[in-house]
Amino acid sequence: MAFKTKTSTLEHPNFQFLSMQVQRKCKLLQNAESRDQAIEDIRKALGDDSVRIDDEELKLHGYSEWSHANIDTLPVAIVYPKSTEEASKITKTCHKYKVPVIGYSGGSSLEGNYSAPHGGISVDFMHMDAIIALHEEDMDVVVQSAVGWVDPNKKLVGTGLFFPVDPSPSAKFGGMVGTNCIGTNAVRYGTMKDWVINLTVVLADGMIIKTRNRPRKSAAGYNLNGIFVGLEGTLCLVTEMTLEVGGHSKGVQSVMLAGVPVAALEFLNEVQMAVLNKGGYTSPIIFEENQLSSSSSQTTDVAVPYSGLATMIEESTRGLKELGLFSSIVGHLGNGNFHEANMYHKSDPVESAAVTAHVKKMIGLALEKDGTSSVG
Structure with a gap:
């Protein structure tokens, strides 16, 4: 004979439903x-x-x-x-x-x-609607989130520069970054992500971070812009941004501002050119035995906004002459970037100390100009 077990009040479905409520x-x-x-x-x-x-x-x-x-x-x-x-x-x-x-x-x-x-x-962000800085010579503008994309273009009239991403007349940069907006000019000029140089963001716990400095190329660190552009309301609040502005149509800036469709804009100093000439332009370069025996090479990777590039290369040239070592400079001027290559004897404490001091000086100068640097 089967006996029914009495259901506990706590296990009764109605009680469980009421408990959940x-x-x-x-x-x-x-x-x-x-x-x-x-x-x-x-x-x-x-x-x-x-x-x-x-x-x-x-x-x-x-x-x-x-x-x-x-x-x-x-x-x-x-x-x-x-x-x-x-x-x-x-x-x-x-x-x-x-x-x-x-x-x-x-x-x-x-x-x-x-x-x-x-x-x-x-x-x-309606009160954060300031155009903080317009760097015409560097082809960039620093804005807060509630600035509309039309506003910088009003200030850029007559400069030959403009910001091309155009989603709607009432769109603000904060939302444009958050959605990685497109606009009618996307076929020629790309989307919002293609024009963001850096962002200032506030994370969920209140931490404030800046993704990078103003050069077109970042020589060190993660591509944080790629994480935050198109975030769709997650991860952070974007409060400020530096945006590239393009030319409709003065060194490096003259070429870029003129809108000349160049594939590359490179720089080689006299030492690098001599090395290429000695090697027959494209032939392998053969150094004498005593040139490289027990030698080391230290390279720098420096990037600064366009307006600071000439000064940086001048300082680099002056510093390398003072070192008196076999050194060269190669630059990718189209993105404000150049490299030093310094050949020295690592076993020589005087040479090592001089190269280290020079490299630290160049890093400091790059950071002063809102740039970036790394050493290899």
């Missing part, structure tokens, strides 16, 4: 408390005028009449930073209380890019 409500209450505390902390840090929670602002930052991807959920607050440091305070606070963060710049998205599916805080 209670846990869900408790979690929602806990999330609401954390959210409210985050808003209060941000208000204290940035000021009352930097935080908005009225319904009209919430709808403006979570719903778009242009988009077919609207959702029911809206952000719980809108915060308006005025600097990268304030954006850092926002993300640091939200990280502490586990509150989602949504970046907002132009609001021209058609795909719901600034939607808030989990509520959270919308960070509107």
Whole structure:
């Protein structure tokens, strides 16, 4: 005879369902408390005028009449930073209380890019709309996230330069980086990723990082631009960027600004040219035995903005003459980059110390000019 086992009250399906409902409500209450505390902390840090929670602002930052991807959920607050440091305070606070963060710049998205599916805080960069610097001779511009792509072009009228990526008249650079936007000129000029030189970003925990300096070529480090361009609202908030501007149509800048379609723009100093001539241009170069016995070679890889390139090469030439060693310079001027090759006797402490001092000086000069350098 089979006996029925009495089901425990705790195991009853109805009780389990009710228990899940209670846990869900408790979690929602806990999330609401954390959210409210985050808003209060941000208000204290940035000021009352930097935080908005009225319904009209919430709808403006979570719903778009242009988009077919609207959702029911809206952000719980809108915060308006005025600097990268304030954006850092926002993300640091939200990280502490586990509150989602949504970046907002132009609001021209058609795909719901600034939607808030989990509520959270919308960070509107409307006050960060400055063109920080325009380096005409270096063919770049430094802007904040809420600058529209049309604005630098107004300042560039008459210079022969322009920024070509054109998604929509109301688009801002913050969103253009976040979506790796295209625009009508993409066939000829590429997409947003092709024009970003560096980014200043705020990570989720509030850490501020700059992806690289201003030269076209980075001689050292990871390609962080490739991680952050097209991030679609993940990883970080982009607050500032340096962008390349092109020529419609003065050294290196003259050629680049004129729009001459060159395949390469190279530089070889007199020592390197003598080496090539001695070797019959393309023939293998044969050095005498005593030239290379117990010798070492140290090479530098320096890149600076165009405007600093001539000065850097002059300093390099002067320094190499003072060394009095067999040294040469080769430059890829089209991206502001050149190399030194220094031949010296590693066993000679005087030569080694002199080469090391010269290389350190060149690295320091490169960094002073917002450049980059590595040594091999």
